[in-house]
Amino acid sequence: MARKKAPTRRRFGAIRQYRSGRWTASYRDLSGRLHRSPETFETKTDAGVWLSQIEADLTRGTWMDPDAGAINFDRYALRWVQERGLMPTTDELYRRLLRLHILPTFRDRDLDQITAPMVRTWRTERLDTGIGATTVAKSYRLLKAILQTAVDDEAIRRNPCRIPGAGKENADERPVATVEQVFALAEAIGLRWRFMVFLGAFATLRPEELAELRRADVDLENGTLKITMASPELTSGKRATGPTKSAAGKRTVVLPEFLHTELRRHMAWYAEKEPDGLVFVGEKGAPFRRSTFGRIWRAARATVGMEQGFRFYDLRHTGNTLLAETGASTRDLMVRMGQSSVRAAMIYQHSTAKRQKELAGKLDDRVRTEIGRSRPGGDAPVSGARVVRPS
Structure with a gap:
């Protein structure tokens, strides 16, 4: 490497010239640590400008250690x-x-x-x-x-991930079953798992919540389920039992009245008898397993002619959609779903053509009623209202 000439002293930092003619610069940070320019400069003026920028960053408090980002x-x-x-x-x-x-x-x-x-x-x-x-x-x-x-952490100055919309998921719309299809699936899957299908759809419970539901969580008299724990199954097959994934997941779900008989029958026939026993267990008393249940689910789905892409989790999507169509507010959906995110609940607030027709019908009834009250002679047809043209 070409030898450097003696440095040119400055108020801040120092500049040296190599025998090659190019220039380098150095400075000390607020702690006294020496730093050198990462590259050489063509002119002394360029080196001075670089030092001035460093000095300004130190003065403003925006200076970053050039070695801070050297982390694997x-x-x-x-x-x-x-x-x-x-x-x-x-x-x-x-x-x-x-x-x-x-x-x-x-x-x-x-x-x-x-x-x-x-x-x-x-x-x-x-x-x-x-x-x-x-x-x-x-x-x-x-x-x-x-x-x-x-x-x-001030390891880098700016995030290099700056692609607009790159993190947005545009997943395909999940299928929604009809009420008749839900009942057909419940019939096809057999008595042991029938009530689980109903809870997936009409109580919108997650599979991991169903897996950890216990007798102590069930109120037979009032037809409610207390959800506080979940037992998701990892890809390794290991269970990760613990509290629900968010505070909003802890909730009491009120079952529709038509499920009360199903609830009492399932608790009497299939739930473990201990006070803290599991509500859903296999024929040999083993806890609910995703892999084992998957085979039973696929067979039931084929029996009723449902498409292969319809997952058990889509029952939750079905139930939430039904709730939205009955007029449930966003807040109502959030509570029942156990969601802390408004965005998640808004998924089910989309309006179908059928729902739009119902709303138009209700609006028609309301307008006709109001017009009838304000006109002599009672409920006159809207088409008979006088139109006042603009002057």
């Missing part, structure tokens, strides 16, 4: 997941997204080496290789969240 993304991301205190199912999801879709590209990069063009290329390649758009959106949101924490 792999280690930072895994520590980020560990520090979140996530629910087991979310923890499993994040680690799977990292392992399969994020780390293969960014594992060997430092935080400050990840750029916006690099993120755009990564996302495009994910989509081009046939990975589902929903999975790519989830992966992008996770990457963005991790790097936003890096911004908050």
